[in-house]
Amino acid sequence: MNADQTEALIGMLFTFGLLVLMVLPSVLGILRDRRIDRSIREAQQAHRDQESATREPEAQKSSSRSTVPSTATWYADGRRSKKLVSS
Template sequence: MNTNQIEALIGMLAVLALFAIMVLPSLIGIAHDRRVDRQLREAQDHHREKEDQKSSSRSTVPSTATWYAEGRRSKKLVSS
């Protein structure tokens, strides 16, 4: 190898090293974002499972507002 080839090799290695240094933070950030997204998705799924368990164990008694509205409707029909 002559001097020109060695200088070209050193220059190419320097450029590749600088490229790696510039790209590495972006790759770390992308990996971090994916991990956070996965954790959020798992937490949402866990929350939905808990809600589904709660809603399936609830009784089907109507709320007070529904009971009151149905009572008023029946009184109107009777008084008509």
């Protein structure tokens, strides 16, 4: 290995080292966020399980969806009423 190759190798290692130093904090932050998200999900699941265990059985509902009419329903109701008034 001659001097040019040695300099190139040192330059590449230095560049790679700088890259690792710049990327490392963001990778550590991503890993930390994932760990926190996982612990929050586990706590929420435990809370839901605890609530469902302490809650008395309620009457079964036909649907868990909201019963509020959609925008299309409101629009159709408005048009129907106008049509009835005009005829």
